[in-house]
Amino acid sequence: MRLQVLGLPLDPVDMEEALRRIQGFLQEAKTHQVVTLNPEIAVRAREDEALRRAILEAELVTPDGVGILWAVRRLHGVALKERVTGVDLTLALLQGFPGLRVYLLGGKPGVAERAAREAERLGATVVGHHHGYFREEGPVVEAIRRAAPDLLLVGMGERQETFIHRHKAALGARVAVGVGGTLDVLAGEAKRPPLWAQRLGLEWLLRVGLDPRRWRRAPRLWRFLYMVLREGR
Template identity: 80%
Template sequence: MERVELLGLPLDPVGMEEALARIQGFLKEEGTHQVVTLNPEIAVRAQEDRALRQAILEAELVTPDGVGILWAAKRLLGLELKERVTGVDLTLALLRRSPGIRVYLLGGRQGVAERAALEARRLGAEVVGYHHGYFQEEEGVVEEIRQKAPDLLLVGMGERQETFIHRHKAHLRAKVAMGVGGTLDVLAGEAKRPPAWAQRLGLEWLLRVGLDPKRWKRAPRLFRFAYMVLKEKR
């Protein structure tokens, strides 16, 4: 299906298999292709953050990450998306199905990317480099990534990740660059995914917000997203 517009943002109505096929195609092309996994929180932030909005508008692939995006697509567009394509699921599928894929991991606290690299290697990837996400000067990090020229750049830097990729897209020399949120923490064993039943029902975000006080400040964005959708419908 062709790209659609949701709350002023682009969305590719793909399932996991379609997303993987698109990315496999990107790996055979020149230039850096940005992948955004769009969730309600990002959609809300993009209404006021012009740099984030531009990054999403110019991304080569924008997947539906989050049950809220599926709900909004159905309510506003009458579009029945069959599944979420989350950052962690997409990352794990790529690593498992692409033996030898050259990966660079960027993000997390000191030591997280290094431990995540061990798991990525276990899953069959060739890790060409890694770096923590707590840095101020971006030029040195970008230069290191450029020299490594990975097939896949995984960026887990929270609210900075999409704009970091977009800002340096022309210089990264990565075939695919994807913002993956807390995926590096999952790979490193720092964080556990919610139970399978919660994943199937799309309730991961609810459990994460409810069980982690540090995430409580993000909850208002979820309510604002629902308000935006209902207002748009009216």
């Protein structure tokens, strides 16, 4: 049963259940959008109607981030088992579904290509890839449609959820997931924080603290905290 976090839907799934649902999506001839919800996305959705609509209409919304786990516990008294992050979900799909037809979209030129090689090493069948630095969306959507992937991984930051939602009917993929910086991780462009930080849910804190480019995003985390506390009165 879906929960609500700041007016947004959340499926209280762990990794095992998320994979089971996606396995079902792969059997259906339409595109299913998966959103990995974190505090930053939740805050942006308050001001971005297109993003809010994409989340509301997504077939699966997973808890990505320790802040989401905390919010669910405070607002609903429910202790979720674990986070289901974009990178963890991607790795689980690539390794758990050998031969899965995958298209990778996003990153700087060259990143998706290197990520594709790693995806193939993990067991996927890569049917296409494209960088995220494009202006005209039509040709990219058409390339994806022609490739007809089982799984479309979109790593385009703040554009990814709305891109998937806007072109959902034309993509031709069974499942489309916004995966943030996952393509950079697969390509070796970025390293994940230490395992202890991942287990404690501090991955986001280390990423923000160590990357000055992310500092402008930190206020959204504090705003998320404030909004949850206000809603939970």
